[in-house]
Amino acid sequence: MKTSYWEKEIETIDRTSLKKLQLKRLKESVAVALKTPFYKARLKKAGITGPDDIKHWEDYKKIPFTTKDDLRECYPNGLLAVPMDDVVRLHTSSGTTGTPTVIYHTKKDIDNWSDLIARCIVATGATEKDIFQNMMSYGMFTGGLGLHYGAEKVGMTVIPMGGGNTKRQIQLMKDFGTTVLHITPSYILHIHSKLAECGVKLEDLKLKKAYLGAEPYSENTRKKAEDLFQIDAYNSYGLSEMNGPGVAFECVHKCGMHVWEDTYLVEVIDPKTGESLPEEKEGELVFTQLVRRATPLLRYRSRDIACIRKGQCACKRTHRRLSRITGRTDDMLIINGVNVYPSQIEEVVMRIPEVGTNYQICLEKEGTLDKLIVKVEIYSKLFKGELSEVDSLKNRIKEELRAAIIIHPAVELHEPGSLPVFEGKAKRVVDNRAKL
Ligand code: AMP
Ligand code: ZN
Numbered sequence: 209m210k211t212s213y214w215e216k217e218i219e220t221i222d223r224t225s226l227k228k229l230q231l232k233r234l235k236e237s238v239a240v241a242l243k244t245p246f247y248k249a250r251l252k253k254a255g256i257t258g259p260d261d262i263k264h265w266e267d268y269k270k271i272p273f274t275t276k277d278d279l280r281e282c283y284p285n286g287l288l289a290v291p292m293d294d295v296v297r298l299h300t301s302s303g304t305t306g307t308p309t310v311i312y313h314t315k316k317d318i319d320n321w322s323d324l325i326a327r328c329i330v331a332t333g334a335t336e337k338d339i340f341q342n343m344m345s346y347g348m349f350t351g352g353l354g355l356h357y358g359a360e361k362v363g364m365t366v367i368p369m370g371g372g373n374t375k376r377q378i379q380l381m382k383d384f385g386t387t388v389l390h391i392t393p394s395y396i397l398h399i400h401s402k403l404a405e406c407g408v409k410l411e412d413l414k415l416k417k418a419y420l421g422a423e424p425y426s427e428n429t430r431k432k433a434e435d436l437f438q439i440d441a442y443n444s445y446g447l448s449e450m451n452g453p454g455v456a457f458e459c460v461h462k463c464g465m466h467v468w469e470d471t472y473l474v475e476v477i478d479p480k481t482g483e484s485l486p487e488e489k490e491g492e493l494v495f496t497q498l499v500r501r502a503t504p505l506l507r508y509r510s511r512d513i514a515c516i517r518k519g520q521c522a523c524k525r526t527h528r529r530l531s532r533i534t535g536r537t538d539d540m541l542i543i544n545g546v547n548v549y550p551s552q553i554e555e556v557v558m559r560i561p562e563v564g565t566n567y568q569i570c571l572e573k574e575g576t577l578d579k580l581i582v583k584v585e586i587y588s589k590l591f592k593g594e595l596s597e598v599d600s601l602k603n604r605i606k607e608e609l610r611a612a613i614i615i616h617p618a619v620e621l622h623e624p625g626s627l628p629v630f631e632g633k634a635k636r637v638v639d640n641r642a643k644l
Contacts, residue, residue: 209460211523212335214327214362218470219525226526227265234268235259241504243289246282250274269471270497273482273507278308279449288312290502299350299448311448312502320358320499321451324468325358328457331466331523332417332442334388336363339414342423343391345371346631350452351422355390358454359623364388372631374399376405385414390444393433394426394634397565400436401624410438420442422452423633424533424551428558432565445533449508450495451462456530464517464529471499474530475507476516489516492537493530510640511537538580541637543571543578548613550637555610557584562591562601566627571639578641580617582609586622 211221221229239259241247254272255261279287287310288295300308311329313321327460334340340359344351351375352370359366377399380386389396398420401410415437418429421444433441440576445465446453454464455472467474473496477487485491493510497503513536517529535549541546550569557567565583572579584605591597598621605619 209522210333210566211460212330212333213525214330217325219223219331219468220325221526223526225268226285226469230498231262231265234265234472234473234496235262235586237498237500237504237506238262238271239495240289240501241506243503244282244287244584246278246286247504247506250278256556263576268475268482268507271496271506273494273509274505275509276309276511278637279505280307282309283447284310287503289504290314295502297353299348301448302348307479309449310503311451312521313451313500314502316500317451317500318507320471321354321454324363324451324454325355326361326599327468328419328454329358329362329364329388331457331459331525332419332440333460334364334417338364338387338416339367339384340364340388341367341369341377341384341386343371343377343389343395345370350446350448354446354452354454356417358455365622371395374402374631375406375582380409380454381415382408382412387414387416389415389418391399391418391420392422392493392630392633394423394566394630394636395632396433396441397418397429397436398612398629400433401565403620413437415439417442419457421445423536424560424562426551426555427532428555432558436565443532445512447495447510447512449505449510450497453493459521459523459525461522462620463521466521466525466527467516469527472496473498474516474528475508476486476514479509479511479513485515487516487518490531490534493533513537539637541569541571541639542578543615546614548580548615552613553582553609554611554636557605560601560605562587563605564588565626566625566629567636568627569637571637573641581620582617583620583622583627585622585627588624605628605633 293313294314298312300310346352384388403467428442442458444457458469474492475494479492493512497505514531514533535551564587566585568583570581602619609617
């Protein structure tokens with residue numbers, strides 16, 4: 209497989225030089241952080257009053273963690289490290305789960321971010337010849353503008369469609385011969401289910417690649433998207449606190465997502481004790497921004513669960529790879545005392561060929577007990593709906609789920625297109641247990 213690079217020197221830098229660069233940038237980031245009232249107080253408590261208190265690479269461990277709640281308390285400008293005149297853009301979170309958070313960017317911050325995106329795009333083998341349709345929503349959500357500027361930097365033809373309006377999306381894909389999509393995993397499956405309705409066949413499209421991210425999904429969902437569209441799908445990971453997309457991305461080898469370690473110091477910790485975990489061991493991802501000037505963030509606890517892969521990638525990039533994100537420390541469900549991650553359920557239902565492109569996880573109270581109901585849409589090409597078939601498919605799904613999560617779920621089969629569709633991040637879990 210041919211390997212291309214956007215910034216070859218830095219992407220293939222030897223690890224000793226990379227660590228040196230990280231230390232230099234960490235010191236600079238501490239100096240920047242100390243300009244904010246929040247970090248000035250926080251770092252002082254930890255005995256850090258200047259960049260020279262960070263002498264060795266391991267000294268990052270002296271820095272206390274930063275949490276989402278800290279960010280919320282800093283709203284709107286407790287973490288602003290430059291004069292507002294130097295800020296060219298800000299992104300806030302939606303604030304649906306509390307006070308929003310805000311990240312400011314200088315012109316250089318945006319430029320650095322776009323370069324990271326360009327690295328990601330080129331790592332998947334895409335070029336200026338590609339037609340790129342960005343189906344992530346534009347505006348405050350970072351998936352829209354983030355990818356947009358990186359794609360323009362590469363020289364791709366960008367169709368800034370944003371999220372939703374499925375029929376128009378399909379029409380544009382056909383009319384302009386879109387070759388690369390940026391889209392959520394749930395939405396790409398939905399797009400496929402609408403092709404026939406729009407009178408479009410797979411042969412009418414020129415699609416080759418899709419960048420799937422913004423929400424957790426399983427390897428089976430990736431395979432489903434790849435098989436349905438006959439494309440390569442690449443995992444794309446990011447979080448708005450660390451700019452957004454472009455934190456980690458798969459290369460053509462699709463064996464984990466390279467984290468751009470010259471920009472992000474990544475750690476995996478035990479979420480309960482805060483202790484560092486070795487490679488291949490799953491835990492919470494913690495990131496330190498090493499280059500952003502407008503909003504520094506040191507040792508930010510992402511709540512995302514993954515591990516760092518051992519060994520080198522065949523592409524020769526030296527930046528280590530993250531595994532798929534298997535869940536979040538805050539999305540674990542406790543069902544009758546058993547811990548279950550939604551991703552475990554997705555993995556099972558998406559490997560069953562008769563299951564279509566959408567599913568939902570519902571929780572109800574039945575007396576004092578919790579009841580798990582897994583609703584799946586059927587794949588009409590493979591499933592004709594004879595009564596005997598219905599029972600046998602339901603039982604098969606139930607059995608496979610029970611083997612994976614120990615709980616006996618109820619399974620409901622639904623018509624294609626009948627479960628709720630999300631054009632942005634999917635909301636798969638409906639938990640009615642607290643409701644009377
Ligand atoms: P936001 O800050 O709104 O952009 O959301 C970021 C969050 O989306 C991350 O912290 C993850 O929980 C989730 N996310 C983004 N990309 C992925 C991905 N490729 N796989 C799993 N979860 C993802
Ligand atoms: Zn690689």
